Amino acid sequence: MASVILSARGLTRHFGGLRAVDGVDFDLQTGDIHALIGPNGAGKTTFVGLLSGRIPAQSGTIALAGEDITRLPAHARVKKGIAYTFQITSVYPRLSVFDNVALAVQQTATRDLASDVAAALSRVNLADRATQTAGTLSYGHQRLLELGMGLALRPRVLILDEPTQGLASGEIANFKQLVRSLAPETTVLLIEHNMDVVMDLATRITVLAAGRHLATGTPSEIRANPAVQDAYLGGHDASA
Amino acid sequence: MRIWTLHLFTLAVLAVLLATLPPYHATNLARILVLAVFAIGYNLAFGYTGLLSLGHALFFAAGVYGAALPITYLGLPQLPALVAGLLAGGLVAGVTGLLALRTAGVSFMIVTLMFAQAGYLTLLYFGPVTGGDEGLVLPDAAALLPGLSADVARATIAYALFSAALLSSLALVQSRLGRTLVAIRENEDRSRMLGYNTFAVKLTALVLSGLFSGAAGAAYALLFGYAGASFATIQYSILPMLWVLMGGAGTVLGPLVGTAAMFYLVDIAGSYTTATLLFVGVALVLLILFAPKGILGTIRERWLTWLP
């Protein structure tokens, strides 16, 4: 059986009276492509924010390969191998594409920065744009650059927050191929609204609703789960 | 390659100017070079890392007194005193940063301003030791390099210090650390999620900035034979900001260009009016309104995109 690389127990975060994440237990199996879905406001982004350390947890624990990382600040978790790519594209728009990726590569034990950056860029098909200013790239290319930066960190766990949002269908196909090629070295956790992508890509799915854990299973199990159908059809936007 | 050529060429021109200018102008140039080292330090924090400090007078004054007090009270020789001033600048910047870097933006500006103000008042409070507003008179610059005249010694030390500062700042901004500083200026949140301990990096930047500022303060005191509390006034926090804004924030040669431009602007204006601070004020407002990138920043944007 595959081992658990990242796990959460009783993870909780309230904002004022709002229970954004409420006592969630979660296990991420090594080598999986694990999708996190749920209606709008289910607490998905807050949940991965807690995992990545961008938001401090109020209670509960998080462990990476058995090591408690609940109290570690975000940057230390990245160093331990949890990479996070932003929901809203967040590259350095005024720096060159090369510098964007170099900032990630130089965080790893690299001997030859230039060639490692070139390798990371060709992985996301941006090798010919190294000298371009990142802000002048097309939106799809910026998303690829963002992904390339996450990959260049050589993470054990890569968290992708709505990676296909705003991409054209051809770009989505490329993206799916890329993510599939990461397994099994890199474990992927992605928040995704596009159900076609989820059902096509994910080996396992977790459903959150109103800050609580609703179900975890394979795509077909989730599809057949009545509680999940309720959560999605019970007045919420079915496509969300 | 052309980057290093340009900077070495600049240093060569400065050497020729120092050797050939008449003493009055050579002394002015030495003054500009030392103040430009201060501006280089300020630029590391503000131009590259995006830390807009209003308290750098404190680091400059730490250099001034870090050198002047041991000379006056312990009889320390001049060159070790220069090192003491440099270290004092870095140390004070480190302590300031540990507290002030918990804030950002406007709060950071006010906290650094308040620290510098407290430092200035402390210098006044211990007036019997520091000389307060009257200051302390130090030995002539000739004492730095025995056997040379004061003018030659001053020019030599100023030039050596500036060259070291310029080349080390160039190496720094082209290094991985330099790239990280810029990343924090551009997007601190993203940098954190690339695994950078942004607090530690900003503290490093501020300490480096303080080392440059301290070295400049110490050299200024030693070369011109005077240490006074006035070096800790807010004016000495505003001036490096002005020089850097004028020359171009985030450019290696900008501090030199801005310091020289502002020095001669005030010098020329000073022969017409006593209200020289008016020019400082007008220059600040005009720069922030119409040329926030400064001289070299604009040149880099338009023509020389490779300029570091």
Place this chain on the structure above:
Amino acid sequence: MESAVTAATLALTAVGLSLVFGVMRVVNVAHGEFFMLGAVSAWFITTWVGGPAWASFLVALAVAPLFVAALAALADRIVLKRLDYEPEATIVATIGLMYIFQQAALSFYGPQAMPVEPPFNFRIQLPWFGYSAYKLSVILFATLVLIGVWLFLTRTKAGLVMRATQVDRETAQAFGIDVDRVYAGVFALGAGLAAIAAVLIVPIQQAHYLMGHDPLLLAFITVIVGGLGSLRGTIIAAVFIGLSDGLIAFFWSPTLAKILATLLVAMVLVFRPQGLFGAKQA
């Protein structure tokens, strides 16, 4: 008595600074210079008008704040608006304005300190102590102005518009509020309050082109200790600081008191950014 006068004028100055920060998010480093300009223009006005002291003083009290407010509105239009109120850029710009105002005062007014005669000069003799009637009236007048500002902000449409803009600039704009005019108005009001405080204080302190420094520092301390942008906190802090001023000076030298005060401000910003009296935002 001295402390109460300090508290009253400090409250006026600090509320001006606090309003500008609260509504516009602008840290106005030139605020002390608006104070100074109020005092200096009071001297010019009383000198030009002549006549009995009370008459020329009343003219100054009416005209000087208006003049300073107009100048501030002009500065807002010419400089701050063009910077789109970007916080760091506006600080740099107001530092520039500070030097410009200072040097303008030096050029037109000169380096000497000059007094303005108080409008009336008798003492109210009580059995145990004598009070200067003028100082009492300063406290009274400052309190009235503060009440007026409070009524203006809470009871008038213009005040409502200002507070709406403070809460959310974009929404205010969407509701058809002319944010540019509100900002110019707030900046003018803030400067005008500092100028009123200065006119009230000149008969006691004399006008000088560098006199803006201390009020600026004190107002900063007050606004930060009271909680950035909170008017109520600002006034409480002003009274507290004004009254303790005399007390502190009794125990320590003024320099040491200033050192402690500036460090206090820095520490408040680092460890309690909501101010000593402000509640933590949820």
